Amino acid sequence: MPIQGTQIKQADSTHYLSPKGEYDTFRDDDHYKEKLKEWGLSSAKDAKKEFWYKDRQSQRIVTIKGYESYGNTGEFNTLVIEFQDGNISCIHPAYLKEMQQGSFGKESMLTIEEKEITAETDSTLVEKETVKETPRKAAAPKQAKAKEPKPKKEKAPKLELPVDKVHFTATVKQFALTYNPFNEENDEVVVLENVQIVDENPLDLGLAWCSHSKTLKKFELAPGDSLEFDGKVAAKKLAKGKDVEEEFLVDAPVIYKVNNPSKIEKK
Known part of the structure; x- marks a missing residue:
């Protein structure tokens, strides 16, 4: 309206x-x-x-x-x-x-956040000055214990994702719910597995997710369905849904999101 x-x-x-x-x-x-x-x-x-x-x-x-x-x-x-x-x-x-809020203009959320950050900074400075002014007795030097270096975990190499639209093949793994902080509700998404960017140099992404839009709902997807489509991919982790049943949770981290899938073919 x-x-x-x-x-x-x-x-x-x-x-x-x-x-x-x-x-x-x-x-x-x-x-x-x-x-x-x-x-x-x-x-x-x-x-x-x-x-x-x-x-x-x-x-x-x-x-x-x-x-x-x-x-x-x-x-x-x-x-x-x-x-x-x-x-x-x-x-x-x-x-x-x-x-869109009626209270906008009186004191915006951005202004409040700036004041909170300033207040925290001022409080930290006061605490530091107080510590400087308080005299302390000199303590006998302690011999530092040699710490054994912890073994570093090897990180998986970061994939270079394409910026433009590309062609994908994937399989529907399950449906899930993710919390949307903008509307404070859970949104339904489709979790895909065996996701591959089809190109001269194919790129395997593993798991990815996308919004269960009206366009996708027309295909009446089910776990196990094979798909081909065009779209863009971004590094965006799937957040867990809030207070949802276990069947709508994913048992592994999903760190890639497919945006605006089009030219969808269900195999």
């Missing part, structure tokens, strides 16, 4: 952050709803189309035109929003979500 109310237009006071270049847009309504849920901006059946953009001097209506991806594997997003006068700007999803 459109946002009701008076919109205060003070475009000259708004500081616009233009996208760096081309940005991702939404494939369809289902993709739009899925991304809104991921960002914690809307989990309703009818996804919101309009949002409030607020600052100290203005309150304006914006729509989300798309998003930019950043990070080593593009696992993080910055929203691209459009104002009613046609101007576009970039904003972090969590900050836009905060703007």
Whole structure:
């Protein structure tokens, strides 16, 4: 539903952050709803189309035109929003979500966090100064015991993940639930095994996960199904669901996520 109310237009006071270049847009309504849920901006059946953009001097209506991806594997997003006068700007999803609250502007969560960090820093400095001022008796030097070096654990080599879309083959391992801090609910995901990037130099990922979107639900997947699809991969660990049954937990760490699978074929 459109946002009701008076919109205060003070475009000259708004500081616009233009996208760096081309940005991702939404494939369809289902993709739009899925991304809104991921960002914690809307989990309703009818996804919101309009949002409030607020600052100290203005309150304006914006729509989300798309998003930019950043990070080593593009696992993080910055929203691209459009104002009613046609101007576009970039904003972090969590900050836009905060703007939808009626209390926004009085003291934002970001300001509170900065104050808490400052208070902790000041407290630490006071404790250090107190320790310096308190005289202590000189203690006899102790002979340090030689510690035996602990054997270092060999880490598995870090895979270099492709940035662009690639072709995958995989098998459905199970369905699981993961906690989403944005909407404070558990989201259903599909856990894949035997995941391989099919290329001139094939790359085995082992386990990976992806959102159980409406697109995937149309295939009525079951454990053991073989799949082929296109998509992007990011290093993002699957978080455990909150207060869920054992059947929705995974017995091994899953550290890769497949984003936006398309051209799906069920074998």
